[in-house]
Amino acid sequence: MRWAAANELRTDYDLTTGDADALIENAATNLWADPEDATKWNKSQVDVVENVGVDPEGGLTLDRIVPTTTSSAHYTSRIVSSVAAGQRCAFSLFSREDGYRYLRLSGAAPVFSDAEGRLAAFDLQTGTVTGTQGSVTAKIENVGGGLYRCQMSMTAIATGTGGHAAAVNNAPGTGLATFIGDGVSGIQMGYAQFEVGPVATSYTRVPRAADIVSAATGGFQFNPTEGTLYVECIHLTTPSSGTAGLAALDGAGGSTIRIRHGQVITGADFYVQKDGAGQVDTGSFAVVLGALTKYAYAYKADDFAFCRNGAAVLTDSSGQVPTVSSLVLSASTVATRIRRMIYYPRRLSNAELQAMTS
Structure with missing residues (x-):
């Protein structure tokens, strides 16, 4: 991992395929101040050995969380500033096995948990999510060197100040294990984010700030009357309300040629608007988050088409081509990885x- 300079396009590498994707994300704030300071975390039957593990930047700042020799549950926890009921929130940290391999993340009552619980369990040896409980989405990402980024997201069920915990377990599963530690073995953790x-x-x-990546049409061989745009991408998020643009050719006065996606249209469609008036609105294809998707759209007066992953082409034989001046890779309100355009x-x-999307 390295820090990107201001106005630098960020690249995200897939360790499995070796592909390098342009990473476009919405604005975000880590609500934990001093996230790498172990003293900010509350400790329950654990000792913290600071600065023993190699962190994502190659430094030695990860802390070892060591269960004590008392028969108990063993975890660290931290309070987050107030959130509102109904907000979807994400908790993540980087972790590596260091004698113990099982990590359990949880949201605390009453803001993030009720009788059902909000839990996610991870195996730091196999790099897998071993279980979830409650309305939780969990993911584990291999970042190399035995280090994983463990993530869970959940919806706040009440407004207030909430807490999250990271527990060392001696067995897989979402339960909070009670066991006697050896006082030496543990799990490395750090770079927590809420x-x-x-x-x-x-x-x-x-x-x-949100990523906004665009190019003026005057900077490449652009045809204002007809054209085709192909894009390979991985949708990381999609809007729960409204829509977000992808591979958009935008102009002034409400003119656009774009792929739109969002839950309001139950997937992704091809949309054209000229001077604020809709011209083309095809049917939609389903959006699968986290999967490589290939789209292609073509435009010409009264001759528009849209295809995804080699499926039957959606067409529209009526509509005008608007005047556009820029190509925008992806909306700044969602997270997307662009592999090829x-x-x-x-x-x-x-x-x-x-053929090109198959």
């Missing part, structure tokens, strides 16, 4: 759209 949003975004110590200054055939 944020308001549907999923964990990139780790940050300071508030991060290609613009063609002509309207490719429907068969070509299917």
